[in-house]
């Protein structure tokens with residue numbers, strides 16, 4: 001049997017950068033505050049807590065005059081202003097790709113465009129993006145968008161006829177954004193479309209598609225709260241009959257390949273899954289099934 005670990009599995013650039021900035025800030029200040037979990041991974045959050053990262057859910061729960069880490073998802077402009085008022089020192093780990101979206105929506109709003117965000121309404125990244133917009137709407141699915149644009153209401157007419165600017169949550173499923181863009185091009189007379197899906201997301205989804213298409217079992221590793229891991233799971237289930245969504249090695253029973261002859265096993269992981277968890281899963285498969293590893297690059301990644 002053969003195990004292949006996706007080359008793109010695990011931390012993306014933005015998450016790695018945020019974790020490193022948190023570690024450095026703990027060394028520099030002794031301890032810091034963060035708004036929400038720095039990344040969507042319980043194990044990694046616990047490790048950072050032990051280093052000195054305190055968590056607050058709301059900006060007003062943060063004490064005055066302390067360093068505050070802004071996570072990779074970014075925050076609304078109002079939160080940055082509130083931190084300033086409280087005399088806090090922002091350690092801004094907003095992923096530069098998310099920061100670029102903030103810049104786009106602010107500029108396009110100033111140019112009079114109504115902003116349409118394609119993404120998950122309650123995801124912190126989308127909440128953050130909306131906080132840099134003027135007038136805006138969020139649509140989660142092509143169906144939702146179609147319904148909003150097709151009606152005979154004042155709002156629907158406005159969206160069709162007024163200048164609109166469209167951006168995507170960085171981790172959205174590429175297919176969803178493409179369908180929405182096509183529909184907007186057809187319906188809206190004055191639309192400017194910005195493809196803001198992150199390359200790391202695109203690459204990860206493409207590789208998951210390829211791997212799932214040729215695997216008998218696909219293992220997707222990541223936290224249940226991680227939206228980019230959920231996307232990988234959705235993509236995998238559309239192409240592979242047996243997909244396991246696990247948070248870490250404890251999600252494996254050791255019975256996964258029982259009764260299967262020479263199965264091909266694919267492993268991928270979300271952008272907030274640390275390499276040590278991927279390694280544990282791979283090792284557990286190996287211990288219990290004597291699997292040969294199929295990915296040469298994985299060995300190098302494990303050394304990091």
Ligand code: F3S
Pocket residue numbers: 012013014015072095096097098170171198199200201271
């Ligand atoms: Fe940034 Fe892309 Fe990761 S937007 S946080 S590098 S998934």
